[in-house]
Amino acid sequence: MPAPPKRGTALRQRLAELRGPDVPAAPLDARALAALAANPGCRRRALLDGAGVDKAALAQSLGSPAPFGQSQFAFMRGNAFEAKVKADGGAELLRLVHGRLGGGPEPVPGESSVPDLTAVGPEGRAARTSLALREATEATVATEATSTGRWTLLDHPMLALDVAGTPAFLEPDAVVVHPDGSWTVVEIKSFPMIDGSADAAKVGAAARQAAVYALALERVAAHMDPAPRIRDHVLLVCPKDFSNLPTASAIDVRKQLSVTRRQLARLTRIEDIAAALPEGTTFDVNRPAPDLTAAVESVPATYAPECLAACELAFHCRERSRDEGSVTSLGRSVRGELGGLTTVEAVLSAATGTSGDPADPTVAALRRAATLRAEALSGGGASGGAGGSEC
Incomplete structure (x- = not known):
């Protein structure tokens, strides 16, 4: 009975399968690592970069190319x-x-x-x-x-x-x-x-x-x-x-060293992410777009507007984030301010009083903001109507 492959060898074989047959690994450079460390919660980028997938070619095949590169x-x-x-x-x-x-x-x-x-x-x-x-x-x-x-x-x-x-x-x-x-x-x-x-x-x-x-x-x-x-x-x-x-x-670069060291240490291991994928998953850019989309969507992503300047898949992930109504698509600072409200629908519902605990400071602030907005629009509408009748 043949001996099972060593852990490192098995991981390399698995990553090669994810790239596709006879597809060389794209090098992981310092620019990509700096961007990866800036968004350590994104399993999608961690896996694709770790597997050496050409994200620019992948974005092109998905129909969401990003304007990256140097003239x-x-x-x-x-x-x-x-x-x-x-x-x-x-x-x-x-x-x-x-x-x-x-x-x-x-x-x-x-x-x-x-x-x-x-x-x-x-x-x-x-x-x-x-x-x-x-x-x-x-x-x-x-x-x-x-x-x-x-x-x-x-x-x-x-x-x-x-x-x-x-x-x-x-x-x-x-x-x-x-x-x-x-x-x-x-x-x-x-x-x-x-x-x-x-x-x-x-x-x-x-x-x-x-x-x-x-x-x-x-x-x-x-x-x-x-x-x-x-x-x-x-x-x-x-x-x-x-x-x-x-x-x-x-x-x-002492601050950058501290942040990068901490963020890289928090990255989920590539083998753990790969092990959670459905059998047969591959990011081979030669496959049909629907198959590629399903493969990409099988890996969770954490999109933020900062990704637009650092990741080739940013346009694809932004579209999906907007479709899901994720608050993170508005920025990490907005996401942090909204606490447990993770979707735009939940935020609007809390602001209008349809849901949410009035004792929650976030909900109270949203309802106050909604009230002030309604008052401002009401006052502007009345003024505009009077001006129109005089003309």
Whole structure:
């Protein structure tokens, strides 16, 4: 009798079945993880991301495509700017790191280390990155007595992070090992930094992504003795004003680290969600739309307006949320204010006095608001009628 497959192998087989035959897994990047951590109660997104389902293709097949993605021009501009920042062995980048964060003597061009991180597959690249980080950190101890100030730049390292029971491989723009042995995450973006400040929403998104990278670095550092310090300030590099010259700012990500760590820990394990699905469920985008819709609806979702900026399935989930009359579709703050009233129908019923406990503060506030609205409409209607008769 053949031995049953190991737990990890069985889970990978199940996730492959959910994607469909011969469909490669879509990579789970830091942007997706940051969005996933922002809405940990959404089992649908957790399962689809964990299984590597292409949500953009899935939304297209469902008839609710979302306008996500970057223009080819912006993509090429971003790549050109990143290449400029990392030119000459990362001399300019290391100068910016030293100027904003310190951590050792000023780097000398040509004397910094840029290790080769090439390897076979994401697992191999992650292992090679861990080894390079260990070697660079140990080298700082050896050079400390001579004060040689050796800096190390890891260009596009590969990091692994366990997310709800399944590994995610992440690729930050860069990680710098300072001569004092500390590590810094570097984010390189093509949006401008004008007069020393950039768009707050874009900076916030970059900080959340960088926090995910820092969490993955914590997993690497935990296997080292002594564990190196991972700086809680990341370096954000952007074009200065309206030029192509790089400038940088140190971004404090302690809050993002705390929130992301807590939210990822709360995520339901992928295998538990998959085990609750009906037999034969698959999200193969080549299947008919009705079958795909049934498969998607078999996984509970938690929609909020914030999903429109972070999830490819947001339009589909918004339509379903509106059909169900869910209060969450109006926003999490509204949902929090309404307490146990979870549908628009229940809210309207409580406001008109058809249902609800008058002693409930939420119900009382709704009825008061309904009364004030009725009075305002009544007064406006009378005034409008008088004006019409005079004309």
